[in-house]
Amino acid sequence: MAILIDETKRVLVQGITGREGMARTELMQEYGTQVVAGCTPGKGGRNVLGVPVYDSVAEAVEAQGGIDISTIFVPAPLVKDAALEALYAGVKLLVIVPDRVPIYDVLTIAGEAERRGARFIGPNTLGLLSPGRGVLGMMGGRAESARKWFKQGPVGVSSRSGGITSSIAYYISRAGVGLSTMVHVGGDAVVGMPHPEIMLEFENDPDTKMVVMFGEIGTSQEETVADLIEQGRFTKPLVAYIGGKAAKEGTRFSHAGAIVEGNRGTHEGKVRRLREVGATVVDKFGDIPSVTRDTLAKVV
Numbered sequence: 001m002a003i004l005i006d007e008t009k010r011v012l013v014q015g016i017t018g019r020e021g022m023a024r025t026e027l028m029q030e031y032g033t034q035v036v037a038g039c040t041p042g043k044g045g046r047n048v049l050g051v052p053v054y055d056s057v058a059e060a061v062e063a064q065g066g067i068d069i070s071t072i073f074v075p076a077p078l079v080k081d082a083a084l085e086a087l088y089a090g091v092k093l094l095v096i097v098p099d100r101v102p103i104y105d106v107l108t109i110a111g112e113a114e115r116r117g118a119r120f121i122g123p124n125t126l127g128l129l130s131p132g133r134g135v136l137g138m139m140g141g142r143a144e145s146a147r148k149w150f151k152q153g154p155v156g157v158s159s160r161s162g163g164i165t166s167s168i169a170y171y172i173s174r175a176g177v178g179l180s181t182m183v184h185v186g187g188d189a190v191v192g193m194p195h196p197e198i199m200l201e202f203e204n205d206p207d208t209k210m211v212v213m214f215g216e217i218g219t220s221q222e223e224t225v226a227d228l229i230e231q232g233r234f235t236k237p238l239v240a241y242i243g244g245k246a247a248k249e250g251t252r253f254s255h256a257g258a259i260v261e262g263n264r265g266t267h268e269g270k271v272r273r274l275r276e277v278g279a280t281v282v283d284k285f286g287d288i289p290s291v292t293r294d295t296l297a298k299v300v
Contacts, residue, residue: 001180001205001206001207001208002130002133002134002180002181002205002207003130003156003180003181003183003198003201003202003205003208004093004121004128004130004136004181004183004201005033005069005128005129005130005133005134005135005136005181006130006133006134007032007033007034007133007134008034009033009034009068009069009134010034010036010064010065010066010067010068010069011028011033011034011035011036011067011068011069011070011071011136012035012036012037012038012039012057012060012067012069012070012071012086012091013025013028013035013037013038013039013051013070013071013073014038014039014040014057014070014071014072014073014074014082014085014086015039015040015072015073015074015082016038016039016040016048016051016053016073017038017040017043017046017048017053018040018073018074020073020097020138021038021040021048021073022048022049023138024071024073024097024137024138025038025048025049025051026049027135027138027140027141027142027143027146028071028134028135028136029049029051030142030143030144031129031134031135031140031143031146031147032132032133032134033134033135033136034134035051036051036064036067037051037052037053037054037060037063037064037067038051038052038053038054038060039053039054039055039056039057039059039060040053040055041055041056042055043055044056044059052064056085056089057070057085057086057088057089057091058085058088058089060089061089061090061091066090067089067090067091068091068092068093069091069092069093069094069095069136070086070091070093070094070095071094071095071097071127071136071137072086072094072095072096072097072098073097073098074098075098076098076099076100076101076102076123077102079096079098079101079105079109079123080101080102080105080108080109083096083109083112083120084108084109084112087109087112087113087116087118090116091118092116092117092118092119093118093119093120093121094109094113094118094119094120094121094122094192095120095121095122095125095127095128095136095137096109096120096121096122096123096124096125096186096192097122097123097124097125097126097127097137097138098122098123098124099123099124099187099188100124101123101124101188103188103189103190106123106188106190106191106192107190109192110190110192113192119192119193119197120192120193121136121137121183121184121185121186121191121192121193122185122186122188122191122192123186123188123191123192124186124187124188124191125137125162125184125185125186125187125191126138126139126162126165126166126184127139127184128181128182128183128184129146129150129169129181129182130180130181130182131146131150131151131152131153131178131179131180131182132147132152133152137184139162139165139166139182139184140166141166149166149169149170149173150169150170150173150179150182151173151177151178151179152178152179152180153177153178153179153180154177154178154180154207154208154209154210154296154300155172155177155178155179155180155208155209155210155211155212155292155296156179156180156181156182156183156198156202156205156208156210156211156212157169157172157179157181157182157183157211157212157213157214158183158185158195158198158199158202158211158212158213158214159182159183159184159185159213159214160184160185160186160187160195160214160215160216160221161184161187161214161216161243162184162187164214164243165182165183165184165214166182168182168212168214168288169182171288171289172212172288172289172292174289175289175290175292175293176293177289177292177293177296180202180205180207180208181202181205181208183198185198185221189218189219194219194221194224195213195215195221195222195224195225196221196224196225196227196228199211199213199225199228199234199238200228200233200234202234202236203233203234203235203236208236209236209237209296209299209300210236210237210238210239210292210295210296210299211236211237211238211239212238212239212240212288212292213225213238213239213240213241214240214241214243215240215241215242215243215270216242216243216244217242217243217244217265217266217267217270218244218265219265220265222240222242222270222273222274223269223270223273225238225274225279226273226274226276226277226279229277229278229279230276230277236299237280237295237296237298237299238274238279238280239279239280239281239282239288239291239292239295240274240279240280240281240282241281241282241285241288242267242270242271242274242281243267244267245267280295
């Protein structure tokens with residue numbers, strides 16, 4: 001199994017007629033994702049890479065039947081309207097790729113998603129990939145490379161950095177360990193499905209035996225993961241690396257969501273809390289593959 005994306009999910013691309021929408025639709029199709037429709041207002045009736053285009057998400061749902069996931073490739077100021085349109089049409093999972101989406105817009109999307117029992121990844125995400133099953137967004141870059149680099153297996157990856165998501169997956173695969181799903185939760189301060197929610201997804205996936213997490217300073221995502229472990233809600237082995245060790249208060253590290261404010265979100269606090277509950281926190285990024293392999297050997 002995998003989490004969130006596999007070959008059975010029916011996917012819509014909002015903004016499919018734009019440059020990014022076209023390029024990423026091609027990636028998803030070539031990797032085996034079931035892209036059934038696209039949507040760009042005013043451009044209904046066209047075809048992009050064999051995918052029918054509709055003026056609205058509602059029209060796409062009516063014509064194609066149920067749509068499980070929408071991937072959103074529209075300019076940041078238009079993201080809120082695009083996301084709400086998908087939610088109103090009954091889509092239950094959104095992948096919001098653009099960055100610089102206003103926080104108030106993200107909060108509006110989050111509120112509507114909660115009311116409708118839906119969820120979203122991002123914003124500011126490269127997406128997610130389940131090796132051999134499907135990809136959403138732009139994870140992997142090219143389908144040929146993604147097939148070569150990422151092998152199917154029992155390790156889940158959750159990361160706050162898009163590039164690091166791919167790097168971890170690549171090095172783990174080179175170490176002979178396969179992956180269930182790799183998820184870039186998004187780099188902003190407010191995201192739809194942060195690390196804790198992804199951990200709960202992996203907890204419920206019988207084929208994921210352990211998880212590797214890339215965390216950063218800022219926000220309390222990693223501390224909340226530790227709370228889940230302490231509460232017995234996440235029980236699988238966790239290997240973690242926390243970036244931003246040298247950052248001082250007020251320093252922004254890498255992403256908008258990675259900033260230390262007072263004693264909140266510090267590297268030291270995250271590492272200490274995770275170790276308190278039994279997670280394995282590595283001090284060197286290069287140690288992740290070997291520690292992952294050794295940890296996995298104890299549970300399979």
